[in-house]
Amino acid sequence: MAGFNHLFIPGPTNMPEQVRMAMNVSMQDMRAPDFPDFTKPLFEKVRRVFKNTTGRVFLYPSSGTGAWEAAIQNTLSPGDKVLMSRFGQFSHLWVDMAQRLGLDVEVFDCEWGEGVPVEKYAERLKADTSHEIKAVFATHNETATGVSSDIKGVRAALDAANHPALLMVDGVSSIGSIEFDQDAWGVDCAVSGSQKGFMLPAGLGILSVSKWALEAHKHAEFPRTFFSFDDMIATNDQGYFPYTPATQLLKGLDVSCDMIHKEGLENIWARHHRLASGVRAAVDAWGLKLCAKETKWHSDTVSAILVPEGFDARDVISTGYSKYNTSFGTGLSKVMGRVFRIGHLGWLNEGMVSTALSVAEMSMIDVGMNIKAGSGVGAAIEHFTSTQAKSGKAI
Numbered sequence: 001m002a003g004f005n006h007l008f009i010p011g012p013t014n015m016p017e018q019v020r021m022a023m024n025v026s027m028q029d030m031r032a033p034d035f036p037d038f039t040k041p042l043f044e045k046v047r048r049v050f051k052n053t054t055g056r057v058f059l060y061p062s063s064g065t066g067a068w069e070a071a072i073q074n075t076l077s078p079g080d081k082v083l084m085s086r087f088g089q090f091s092h093l094w095v096d097m098a099q100r101l102g103l104d105v106e107v108f109d110c111e112w113g114e115g116v117p118v119e120k121y122a123e124r125l126k127a128d129t130s131h132e133i134k135a136v137f138a139t140h141n142e143t144a145t146g147v148s149s150d151i152k153g154v155r156a157a158l159d160a161a162n163h164p165a166l167l168m169v170d171g172v173s174s175i176g177s178i179e180f181d182q183d184a185w186g187v188d189c190a191v192s193g194s195q196k197g198f199m200l201p202a203g204l205g206i207l208s209v210s211k212w213a214l215e216a217h218k219h220a221e222f223p224r225t226f227f228s229f230d231d232m233i234a235t236n237d238q239g240y241f242p243y244t245p246a247t248q249l250l251k252g253l254d255v256s257c258d259m260i261h262k263e264g265l266e267n268i269w270a271r272h273h274r275l276a277s278g279v280r281a282a283v284d285a286w287g288l289k290l291c292a293k294e295t296k297w298h299s300d301t302v303s304a305i306l307v308p309e310g311f312d313a314r315d316v317i318s319t320g321y322s323k324y325n326t327s328f329g330t331g332l333s334k335v336m337g338r339v340f341r342i343g344h345l346g347w348l349n350e351g352m353v354s355t356a357l358s359v360a361e362m363s364m365i366d367v368g369m370n371i372k373a374g375s376g377v378g379a380a381i382e383h384f385t386s387t388q389a390k391s392g393k394a395i
């Protein structure tokens with residue numbers, strides 16, 4: 001089909017040309033004497049994206065799921081009691097992993113469209129006076145439902161109970177896009193991946209850990225090999241890796257981190273909020289609802305849009321793909337057919353969001369939904385033109 005294929009799934013996201021070109025290099029010797037000149041500053045650049053000044057980062061040649069596993073295996077022991085919540089496909093999968101690895105998982109099941117039940121966590125932690133719970137897990141941004149949760153609130157719940165449990169956060173679809181502050185929020189393990197806010201292809205599991213997580217590691221008894229912190233630390237400290245690193249991805253990561261720091265994290269968060277607000281203005285104008293049940297849970301990186309009864313969201317997605325060369329995210333598991341998702345994270349600006357909205361609109365009209373042409377796009381344009389971009393210029 002002529003023209004660009006438009007990618008509006010919530011990861012992999014659009015890749016800046018600078019990042020793509022940075023990866024277009026010939027193979028390199030990952031044991032060369034000057035390799036650490038590249039890797040050591042890179043570790044620092046990545047750490048700054050997490051706002052982690054006291055711990056360290058690990059870059060695994062895996063996807064985000066690998067970093068989930070690394071966090072568990074390196075800081076906990078089989079049979080440890082942990083507190084989790086499930087309200088979408090990704091929070092579900094992390095619970096499933098924890099159970100399969102042999103943790104004693106206490107799960108709060110919430111409706112899909114809700115977020116981390118902070119008050120319930122607070123109550124449970126207060127009641128746990130013997131400190132049986134070793135870690136509290138929270139999915140910062142549930143990509144399946146477009147729900148962001150209050151991680152600061154989870155830290156406050158731990159502090160109010162004077163509870164020493166580790167705080168484990170899935171930031172795969174939040175870090176590098178929306179507000180995240182590992183130091184200030186006392187996050188012990190912050191999990192991410194390369195293909196969302198970091199604007200790279202999939203292939204890196206990025207894990208940022210606090211000094212407390214490194215301390216817990218000393219007593220953690222899960223067996224581990226590929227993801228071992230010890231093996232990573234021993235080699236990373238010299239600027240190398242315990243196995244062949246994904247050097248091209250690291251080259252891309254170097255440039256994407258430079259772009260992130262040049263734009264500034266606060267400006268990036270503001271840009272994502274502005275673009276997401278435009279999408280939400282469109283959803284309102286269409287007369288549709290988001291899967292996220294309350295404003296406080298609205299995600300600035302992905303919107304899961306509910307289609308009216310009698311329609312199948314998969315028809316909207318397949319029309320967008322086959323007729324307009326555009327990809328939207330499908331509904332996963334429980335919300336399959338009920339929602340289509342617009343990913344609005346990463347390397348993105350107003351024009352790109354307007355394209356997403358116009359294709360969504362055309363696709364919904366094509367499948368017979370009662371949508372007035374231009375209504376959503378118009379509302380987004382009104383939002384974009386009546387508010388000021390904070391950074392002045394998109395990257």
Ligand code: PLP
Nearest residue numbers: 063064065090141143172173193
């Ligand atoms: N957690 C969240 C919130 C995600 O959105 C994803 C993937 O989309 C994952 C975890 C899993 O990451 P990966 O697919 O990189 O393994």
